[in-house]
Amino acid sequence: xxxxxxxxxxxxxxxxxxxxxxxxxxxxxxxxxxxxxxxxxxxxxxxxxxxxxxxxxxxxxxxxxxxxxxxxxxxxxxxxxxxxxxxxxxxxxxxxxxxxxxxxxxxxxxxxxxxxxxxxxxxxxxxxxxxxxxxxxxxxxxxxxxxxxxxxxxxxxxxxxxxxxxxxxxxxxxxxxxxxxxxxxxxxxxxxxxxxxxxxxxxxxxxxxxxxxxxxxxxxxxxxxxxxxxxxxxxxxxxxxxxxxxxxxxxxxxxxxxxx
Amino acid sequence: xxxxxxxxxxxxxxxxxxxxxxxxxxxxxxxxxxxxxxxxxxxxxxxxxxxxxxxxxxxxxxxxxxxxxxxxxxxxxxxxxxxxxxxxxxxxxxxxxxxxxxxxxxxxxxxxxxxxxxxxxxxxxxxxxxxxxxxxxxxxxxxxxxxxxxxxxxxxxxxxxxxxxxxxxxxxxxxxxxxxxxxxxxxxxxxxxxxxxxxxxxxxxxxxxxxxxxxxxxxxxxxxxxxxxxxxxxxxxxxxxxxxxxxxxxxxxxxxxxxxxxxxxxxxxxxxxxxxxxxxxxxxxxxxxxxxxxxxxxxxxxxxxxxxxxxxxxxxxxxxxxxxxxxxxxxxxxxxxxxxxxxxxxxxxxxxxxxxxxxxxxxxxxxxxxxxxxxxxxxxxxxxxxxxxxxxxxxxxxxxxxxxxxxxxxxxxxxxxxxxxxxxxxxxxxxxxxxxxxxxxxxxxxxxxxxxxxxxxxxxxxxxxxxxxxxxxxxxxxxxxxxxxxxxxxxxxxxxxxxxxxxxxxxxxxxxxxxxxxxxxxxxxxxxxxxxxxxxxxxxxxxxxxxxxxxxxxxxxxxxxxxxxxxxxxxxxxxxxxxxxxxxxxxxxxxxxxxxxxxxxxxxxxxxxxxxxxxxxxxxxxxxxxxxx
Ligand SMILES: Nc1ncnc2c1ncn2[C@@H]1O[C@H](COP(=O)(O)OP(=O)(O)OP(=O)(O)O)[C@@H](O)[C@H]1O
Ligand SMILES: [Mg+2]
Numbered sequence: 001x002x003x004x005x006x007x008x009x010x011x012x013x014x015x016x017x018x019x020x021x022x023x024x025x026x027x028x029x030x031x032x033x034x035x036x037x038x039x040x041x042x043x044x045x046x047x048x049x050x051x052x053x054x055x056x057x058x059x060x061x062x063x064x065x066x067x068x069x070x071x072x073x074x075x076x077x078x079x080x081x082x083x084x085x086x087x088x089x090x091x092x093x094x095x096x097x098x099x100x101x102x103x104x105x106x107x108x109x110x111x112x113x114x115x116x117x118x119x120x121x122x123x124x125x126x127x128x129x130x131x132x133x134x135x136x137x138x139x140x141x142x143x144x145x146x147x148x149x150x151x152x153x154x155x156x157x158x159x160x161x162x163x164x165x166x167x168x169x170x171x172x173x174x175x176x177x178x179x180x181x182x183x184x185x186x187x188x189x190x191x192x193x194x195x196x197x198x199x200x201x202x203x204x205x206x207x208x209x210x211x212x213x214x215x216x217x218x219x220x221x222x223x224x225x226x227x228x229x230x231x232x233x234x235x236x237x238x239x240x241x242x243x244x245x246x247x248x249x250x251x252x253x254x255x256x257x258x259x260x
Numbered sequence: 261x262x263x264x265x266x267x268x269x270x271x272x273x274x275x276x277x278x279x280x281x282x283x284x285x286x287x288x289x290x291x292x293x294x295x296x297x298x299x300x301x302x303x304x305x306x307x308x309x310x311x312x313x314x315x316x317x318x319x320x321x322x323x324x325x326x327x328x329x330x331x332x333x334x335x336x337x338x339x340x341x342x343x344x345x346x347x348x349x350x351x352x353x354x355x356x357x358x359x360x361x362x363x364x365x366x367x368x369x370x371x372x373x374x375x376x377x378x379x380x381x382x383x384x385x386x387x388x389x390x391x392x393x394x395x396x397x398x399x400x401x402x403x404x405x406x407x408x409x410x411x412x413x414x415x416x417x418x419x420x421x422x423x424x425x426x427x428x429x430x431x432x433x434x435x436x437x438x439x440x441x442x443x444x445x446x447x448x449x450x451x452x453x454x455x456x457x458x459x460x461x462x463x464x465x466x467x468x469x470x471x472x473x474x475x476x477x478x479x480x481x482x483x484x485x486x487x488x489x490x491x492x493x494x495x496x497x498x499x500x501x502x503x504x505x506x507x508x509x510x511x512x513x514x515x516x517x518x519x520x521x522x523x524x525x526x527x528x529x530x531x532x533x534x535x536x537x538x539x540x541x542x543x544x545x546x547x548x549x550x551x552x553x554x555x556x557x558x559x560x561x562x563x564x565x566x567x568x569x570x571x572x573x574x575x576x577x578x579x580x581x582x583x584x585x586x587x588x589x590x591x592x593x594x595x596x597x598x599x600x601x602x603x604x605x606x607x608x609x610x611x612x613x614x615x616x617x618x619x620x621x622x623x624x625x626x627x628x629x630x631x632x633x634x635x636x637x638x639x640x641x642x643x644x645x646x647x648x649x650x651x652x653x654x655x656x657x658x659x660x661x662x663x664x665x666x667x668x669x670x671x672x673x674x675x676x677x678x679x680x681x682x683x684x685x686x687x688x689x690x691x692x693x694x695x696x697x698x699x700x701x702x703x704x705x706x707x708x709x710x711x712x713x714x715x716x717x718x719x720x721x722x723x724x725x726x727x728x729x730x731x732x733x734x735x736x737x738x739x740x741x742x743x744x745x746x747x748x749x750x751x752x753x754x755x756x757x758x759x760x761x762x763x764x765x766x767x768x769x770x771x772x773x774x775x776x777x778x779x780x781x782x783x784x785x786x787x788x789x790x791x792x793x794x795x796x797x798x799x800x801x802x803x804x805x806x807x808x809x810x811x812x813x814x815x816x817x818x819x820x821x822x823x824x825x826x827x828x829x830x831x832x833x834x835x836x837x838x839x840x841x842x843x844x845x846x847x848x849x850x851x852x853x854x855x856x857x858x859x860x861x862x863x864x865x866x867x868x869x870x871x872x873x874x875x876x877x878x879x880x881x882x883x884x885x886x887x888x889x
Contacts, residue, residue, distance in 0.1 A: 118736075
């Protein structure tokens with residue numbers, strides 16, 4: 001894998017909260033077009049990793065390099081401008097706006113029109129917004145108030161927003177939580193397709209092992225903040241250490257739905 | 261040398277009272293998450309009640325007993341307030357909590373005048389501490405020495421209370437993690453009530469203990485609350501140690517500031533606060549506060565630009581308003597111009613508060629700066645009116661740029677406290693800097709030129725500017741910038757993760773709002789022909805908040821409706837009664853508890869409900885991707 005050109009390169013990330021060592025010495029890399037799953041039981045440190053990648057949380061130590069540029073210590077908005085889109089485990093959307101307006105704001109930011117004060121947003125990049133919504137299968141929802149959406153739809157909306165800046169890297173924290181099984185497969189298939197077409201690297205976390213094993217090119221397993229296994233789906237599936245962690249956690253591959 | 265030491269001791273004595281009040285505020289906030297704006301009112305009540313009791317009860321026992329009894333009596337009032345009012349609004353957005361406690365403050369201000377009269381009252385000297393002690397060749401009042409000792413003693417007692425009693429440990433646990441305490445099966449209701457009572461007790465005790473040092477009057481509340489806000493912003497809300505350290509710091513800055521800048525000593529405190537805010541936004545001993553719990557806007561349907569019909573209705577309204585001079589007399593036209601000016605003022609606050617989610621409690625600062633800007637230009641530079649009107653608001657812009665920069669570093673209750681403190685600083689400058697601002701006498705005879713003179717012409721001018729400003733603000737609300745601003749209100753996390761520099765957006769919004777308020781203020785100076793420190797006063801800031809609230813915080817056009825209704829009502833009210841603050845305060849409390857959506861919000865809800873059967877098909881039709889207008 002290290003021969004592939006690197007899109008993202010992470011080295012020696014650490015983060016402690018008081019006595020909790022949430023992430024320990026995590027290193028990995030993502031290639032363009034690659035779909036990498038970061039899995040692990042609750043509290044393993046997945047979200048914390050994501051937060052350090054996009055600058056949400058400062059790392060205690062370690063380096064994050066995006067396309068050759070060291071982005072450690074940058075603000076989330078700077079990281080975004082460098083081509084990293086993200087979705088959140090607990091969705092963060094603009095609840096006082098419609099679905100389309102949510103996407104429009106991202107487009108406004110992407111086109112550097114944030115300080116434009118005399119034009120109507122209503123006429124701003126409607127087609128592009130609808131195209132993005134169409135990509136995630138939400139064209140019918142464009143005029144709906146975002147506050148009314150079901151959780152799974154919010155997740156899809158977040159994906160549309162994350163795609164607004166033509167990202168090179170997508171960080172998706174539990175993108176299919178709250179969706180019906182069919183929807184999950186569809187959304188991940190779609191994500192994979194976009195990733196391949198546009199050479200976008202995708203890093204995602206997921207508790208549904210069906211989704212993970214079907215769509216990930218490669219898997220990293222975190223436990224208590226440290227990487228315990230890494231490799232192709234088959235390698236990880238057969239790793240005794242991984243089995244121990246998951247069985248110990250009461251979860252069995254293929255039925256890992258106990259997560260709330 | 262001796263002089264400086266004595267000055268230092270005087271500072272320490274003031275610090276003790278400040279600490280008592282600030283620690284009470286901090287304790288209440290720590291557990292209930294309510295910033296009690298009425299804290300100053302309880303302080304003042306403590307002083308008044310103590311005045312009465314110490315006059316009635318004789319002897320040393322009577323005096324000290326009176327002080328403690330006064331604090332207890334006020335604490336009981338506090339408990340009643342908590343049970344009757346606050347319990348209803350614990351889960352409301354913090355804006356409503358701030359406003360409700362502010363409404364209480366207004367009511368108390370009129371009530372004390374009603375009970376004790378408008379004149380300053382001089383209390384008894386404390387038995388045993390009547391004289392002065394000679395130190396370093398200077399006389400130090402022995403009561404000051406008593407106060408100096410008292411501060412640390414109270415700090416020690418509080419420490420023991422919070423570390424050695426079951427109640428104190430519960431309070432600390434609740435401060436750290438409210439849900440956990442609820443899970444432990446502690447009766448949360450009574451914990452909150454007792455904490456509120458304890459906090460009010462400290463405030464009232466602080467007030468009661470001031471009577472030998474200071475006259476009792478009905479403006480004590482605002483003076484102390486501003487200082488206390490400065491103290492908790494510097495020390496960190498929720499930290500008692502922080503309250504102590506910051507109280508000493510602020511009191512000493514005041515004591516020595518008088519020597520350095522005798523005219524505008526408050527500048528020094530402001531500078532220190534600014535530095536602390538930059539270095540440690542949550543105060544010296546504070547902890548970063550989680551994001552505001554709830555923003556206005558969560559429950560509404562998305563805002564929409566005016567429909568064709570609404571536009572026509574709006575145009576008709578403006579035309580009708582423009583025809584007013586045909587039927588109305590001079591007085592009515594003056595009232596009309598004032599209403600138009602307040603529409604501008606309310607709309608500017610609405611922009612910041614409803615669109616940006618930043619509830620400023622000191623918006624009058626920029627209104628007043630605009631007014632003073634005009635006054636300076638007209639009286640000192642002697643510029644023509646049109647130039648003054650164009651440039652006067654720039655003073656509001658500069659003020660908003662400077663204060664806004666610091667204020668937007670914070671959010672929620674901190675933002676409210678800080679904007680209030682800034683407004684009070686501007687007010688103090690206008691009040692104290694007599695050579696430039698005329699102090700309390702204001703700046704007089706700023707009259708419009710012929711083209712705008714006369715009630716009808718000035719009314720038209722005000723109306724035209726109001727329509728232009730409100731229209732422009734509305735355009736901005738629906739512009740990309742307006743959406744970005746609303747985005748920072750809805751979800752900071754989302755905004756930052758799609759490349760939006762929230763602080764820059766908010767700062768810009770603050771400046772826009774301040775400039776618009778300044779435009780209102782400029783017109784106001786010409787309407788009244790004069791400017792006074794009152795044009796910056798807290799009363800005016802609160803008026804603006806009430807106008808927005810009355811119209812509906814979560815609506816686009818509420819501010820306009822709110823301003824018209826409120827201003828018309830309050831002009832009428834002032835002509836009918838001397839107790840307008842009492843009524844106004846009551847109205848605020850009532851709105852918060854009973855009509856949180858405001859007038860326009862209620863109309864919208866009602867319209868949405870009557871639309872309900874057809875709304876489904878409308879949503880379906882609207883969701884067709886057809887790029888329709
Ligand atoms: N802000 C924080 N303060 C204190 N501890 C934190 C914080 N954020 C995370 N932690 C701790 O760090 C550890 C890792 O948390 P993280 O959210 O990264 O896990 P996760 O793998 O995403 O779990 P989940 O599957 O539940 O989303 C947990 O023990 C958590 O309690
Ligand atoms: Mg997580």
